[in-house]
Amino acid sequence: MKRVWLCIGILGVILCLSAGWLACLYDRTKEMSRLIDNCVTLAENDSEDTREAILELCDYWESFYGIASLFENSLALNSISDSVSKLMPLYEKDNDELFSECEMIKVACDRIFRSNMPFVSDAIAD
Amino acid sequence: MTVIFIRTVLLYAVIIFAVRLMGKRQLGELQPSEFVVTILISNIATLPIEETATPMLLGVVPILTIVCLEVIISAITMKSRKLRRIVSGSPKIIISDGVLDQKQLKELRFTADDVMESLRSQGVFDITEVQLAIIETTGVISVYKKPSLQPITHSTLSQPPKNENPPQVVVDDGDVVVRSLTFLGLSTEWLYSILSEEQKQVKDIFLMTASENGSYKIIEKENKR
Numbered sequence: 001m002k003r004v005w006l007c008i009g010i011l012g013v014i015l016c017l018s019a020g021w022l023a024c025l026y027d028r029t030k031e032m033s034r035l036i037d038n039c040v041t042l043a044e045n046d047s048e049d050t051r052e053a054i055l056e057l058c059d060y061w062e063s064f065y066g067i068a069s070l071f072e073n074s075l076a077l078n079s080i081s082d083s084v085s086k087l088m089p090l091y092e093k094d095n096d097e098l099f100s101e102c103e104m105i106k107v108a109c110d111r112i113f114r115s116n117m118p119f120v121s122d123a124i125a126d
Numbered sequence: 127m128t129v130i131f132i133r134t135v136l137l138y139a140v141i142i143f144a145v146r147l148m149g150k151r152q153l154g155e156l157q158p159s160e161f162v163v164t165i166l167i168s169n170i171a172t173l174p175i176e177e178t179a180t181p182m183l184l185g186v187v188p189i190l191t192i193v194c195l196e197v198i199i200s201a202i203t204m205k206s207r208k209l210r211r212i213v214s215g216s217p218k219i220i221i222s223d224g225v226l227d228q229k230q231l232k233e234l235r236f237t238a239d240d241v242m243e244s245l246r247s248q249g250v251f252d253i254t255e256v257q258l259a260i261i262e263t264t265g266v267i268s269v270y271k272k273p274s275l276q277p278i279t280h281s282t283l284s285q286p287p288k289n290e291n292p293p294q295v296v297v298d299d300g301d302v303v304v305r306s307l308t309f310l311g312l313s314t315e316w317l318y319s320i321l322s323e324e325q326k327q328v329k330d331i332f333l334m335t336a337s338e339n340g341s342y343k344i345i346e347k348e349n350k351r
Contacts, residue, residue: 003147004201007194014187074179 029113144193157214207301214263221259297334
């Protein structure tokens with residue numbers, strides 16, 4: 001019977017961890033989305049604060065990556081890291097690709113969140 | 127390389143823990159569900175070892191989930207004979223008094239060669255020597271030779287044995303096994319009359335075996351003593 005209780009405990013920990021990660025992912029994705037929108041708005045208005053906003057986004061992604069790499073396939077995360085690292089050079093060159101990169105990061109973050117949502121249709125499709 | 131080495135060591139530790147968690151039952155003959163668990167674990171464990179892009183947790187979580195579910199389901203099946211039959215199946219008699227049950231063999235998709243091979247591995251070369259052969263839920267064939275062909279023991283010296291079937295389980299953890307009673311040519315009325323003579327109730331019995339000649343052995347549940 002000890003084993004059964006241990007197993008119930010382990011399953012409980014796994015369920016809590018899953019729920020916790022989902023809640024964390026929801027918050028982080030939302031914050032990433034807000035930071036990206038902020039960067040895009042500032043860049044569109046040629047604001048001087050754009051650089052700081054991009055730096056803030058980069059820093060936030062660094063911390064997000066640290067946690068996400070424990071739960072997510074690093075290939076998906078690395079592609080976002082690549083896009084995030086391109087933002088500053090694109091801004092400095094005043095390149096319009098900055099906006100498309102921002103959109104790509106947003107979509108990729110959203111995709112990671114959606115792939116973690118326990119929808120039956122997604123579970124079967126994946 | 128170092129990463130793969132560390133991941134392998136960690137997963138090795140997780141799998142050892144998982145197998146220990148399943149208990150000794152899983153280390154012997156495998157039941158169908160245990161067989162599935164073993165295959166799944168061996169497949170899942172290779173993914174995070176080979177794919178360094180996959181986080182360790184994605185390998186550890188399914189392994190622990192499968193093992194925990196297996197332990198919980200086996201604990202539930204201990205309480206329910208019906209569920210046990212659904213999950214693990216039930217033993218089937220394929221030879222009775224030297225006669226092969228062809229219908230049962232077809233249903234189990236066993237060929238005569240499979241049966242003969244198994245009999246030979248147990249030192250039986252003539253099917254007529256078999257009193258009873260049962261395919262267990264693990265797929266192993268258990269053979270009971272006719273008592274007259276079994277080696278002489280002190281107890282058989284004075285009285286030559288009759289060719290009878292071995293004792294069958296008629297009460298299993300508080301459940302009456304009607305199939306065994308029918309096989310022995312006994313009835314539930316006989317069972318209840320014995321229990322009333324012994325002043326016992328079915329729910330208090332852990333194991334009761336009976337033979338064709340009406341002899342029986344009762345083992346009560348420990349917490350009832």
